[in-house]
Amino acid sequence: MPKKPKELGPDYKRSGYEQKRKIKSFLLLNLGVIIVSLGIHFFKYPNHFALGGVSGISVVLAALVPAWTPAVSALVINAALLVLALVIFGKSFAGKTLYASGLMSILLVIFEKVIPQTEPITNESFMELIIAILLSALGSAILFNLDASSGGTDIIAMIIKKYTNADIGRALLISDITIALATFFIFDPQTGLLSTLGVLTKGIVVDSLIRNFNLVKFFTIVTTEPDAVGDLVTKTLQRSCTRLEGKGQYTGNPVTVFICAVDLRQSYYLREAVKKIDPSAFVMINESSEVSGRGFRTGF
Secondary structure, eight states: OOOOOOOOOGGGOOTTHHHHHHHHHHHHHHHHHHHHHHHIIIIIHHHTOOOSHHHHHHHHHHHHOTTSOHHHHHHHHHHHHHHHHHHHHGGGSOHHHHHHHHHHHHHHHHHHHHSOOOSOSSSOHHHHHHHHHHHHHHHHHHHHHTTOOOOTHHHHHHHHHHHOOOOHHHHHHHHHHHHHHHHHHHTOHHHHHHHHHHHHHHHHHHHHHHHHHTOEEEEEEEESOHHHHHHIIIIISOOOOEEEEEEOTTTOOEEEEEEEEEEHHHHHHHHHHHHHHOTTOEEEEEEESOOOBTTBOSOO
């Protein structure tokens, strides 16, 4: 007789799921903004790293207009872009981006007043560049996964996309590199080289983080214990699945095939639970970072 799968507890119950998801998204949104802001204030601004976007423009602008600090420059630029986006997009403008960009601008001004950081923390510029890239990429990945961003040049991309057929990714890369190259002339060759390297690296790190955030496991399970395995997926893990009836080509015996997708944590449990239910089950596991449909979304 097949063993009954162990219950995973209330985490998989659907009661209050939507409310919990919204609270989690809101907390992650704030966390993403804080991480980006810390990277900008403590590592980008003191080292004059211009890794593109509004933070990069504010570094360059602050050097050209000494009366404006980088935080004030970022606040003014973000405010102008937000007003422009609201005029163009109206009520359809993403509220998450509006909130995130506004919060980041406020945090940068607060950090500048409360924890001023005018000099690099260490003498290791390359190490600080790595930390700046990691913090910026991690925070941005969290925001992108929530269908939000910290504003800035992302708003420009939204406007360009609305009115043209331009390649947005290439346009943003060109603009970011242009901002980074400006540091060659405004600061020094080392800052320029580090800023350019940062721009080229940041996108790769962001893409890698997003893929890992969204990692999903696809299971194809061939079993002779369909009822127990079906209950395991639908009742214990609260996931849907596709059930197919078939026949083994070699044995000629009837078998049932289940196809389902689960998150990374559930995948470990499902793999071991299927072994206990049906030791002779044939299980294939694949990975994907792009899943859409009921119970899944691209993001948190």
